[in-house]
Amino acid sequence: SKQSAADVKRLIEAVQPDNVVVELCRSRAGIMYASSAEEDEEKQQDKERAGMLSLNGPSFLQASVRSLSLGGGTAFLLRAMLAGSPQLSALTGQVGVDFRAARSAGEKGGAQIVLGDRPVEITLERCWRAMSREEKWRAAKLLGNTMFSKGNSTELRMQMGEMADKVDAYEAQLAELLPSVVDPLIRERDVFLSLTMKSSMAVNGCQRVVGVVGLGH
Numbered sequence: 298s299k300q301s302a303a304d305v306k307r308l309i310e311a312v313q314p315d316n317v318v319v320e321l322c323r324s325r326a327g328i329m330y331a332s333s334a335e336e337d338e339e340k341q342q343d344k345e346r347a348g349m350l351s352l353n354g355p356s357f358l359q360a361s362v363r364s365l366s367l368g369g370g371t372a373f374l375l376r377a378m379l380a381g382s383p384q385l386s387a388l389t390g391q392v393g394v395d396f397r398a399a400r401s402a403g404e405k406g407g408a409q410i411v412l413g414d415r416p417v418e419i420t421l422e423r424c425w426r427a428m429s430r431e432e433k434w435r436a437a438k439l440l441g442n443t444m445f446s447k448g449n450s451t452e453l454r455m456q457m458g459e460m461a462d463k464v465d466a467y468e469a470q471l472a473e474l475l476p477s478v479v480d481p482l483i484r485e486r487d488v489f490l491s492l493t494m495k496s497s498m499a500v501n502g503c504q505r506v507v508g509v510v511g512l513g514h
Contacts, residue, residue, distance in 0.1 A: 302398035305509055309402040315503030317403035318413035318494045319396050320486075320510040325417055328393040329400040329410075399509040409501065413493035413508065415486055423481035432475050439474075 309317060321328060403410050428436060472479050494508050 299394065302394045305395050305398045306402045309399065309406060309408070309507055312505055312507055313406055314403070314408050314505040314507040315501065316411050316494075316497045316506045317399050317408045318411045318490070318497055318506060318508045319399050320414050320490060320508075321396060321412050322414045322416045323412055325414070326412055329396045395509055395511065399507075403507075408507075409497075409503075411493065411497045413490050413497070415489045420481060420486065423485070424478045427477040427481050428475065429477060432477055436475060436478075 319329065400410055425433070471482070490508065490510060494506050497503070498506055
């Protein structure tokens with residue numbers, strides 16, 4: 298949200314950290330450079346590929362090869378399908394604003410931007426392996442619903458904003474629908490992010506670190 302982005306900017310300016318650790322991996326780093334919904338249409342079209350799960354990199358081929366090597370064919374297919382979801386495209390504009398604010402404020406203050414999340418390909422692969430057949434069927438139905446949603450981008454962003462207001466219930470709802478996914482999707486990544494923040498201090502001998510994470514963490 299705009300408020301959380303303002304909070305991120307204000308915190309980084311006040312703390313003046315040496316490192317800013319963001320809840321993104323190399324495969325999703327493009328979200329820090331994507332246009333927000335409020336920017337003009339031309340800029341949005343120029344950067345529309347820099348979504349949360351789109352294949353970003355020097356070339357599509359290199360990004361595809363790297364994605365396949367990290368998570369295998371199943372994770373690659375899941376990522377490609379999720380990247381094509383209009384609901385997730387709408388969500389990019391909601392979530393990415395925090396990371397864009399962190400990058401901008403961090404770079405202005407001379408901080409090093411650290412990608413702190415586990416590669417999304419590994420997370421998807423671990424989620425898929427953890428799910429039972431019944432959970433995989435539920436996940437497939439949910440994915441189909443998001444891919445073929447008829448809602449326009451404005452409606453979808455409003456829905457995502459309403460979901461953000463209910464973030465406290467996020468893990469509970471996920472545990473009810475896909476219980477096997479909670480550990481690889483949330484808890485394991487929480488540990489990974491914490492370790493990245495701690496290790497980033499040792500890498501360059503910094504004294505202050507600010508972490509910026511998304512909903513559900």
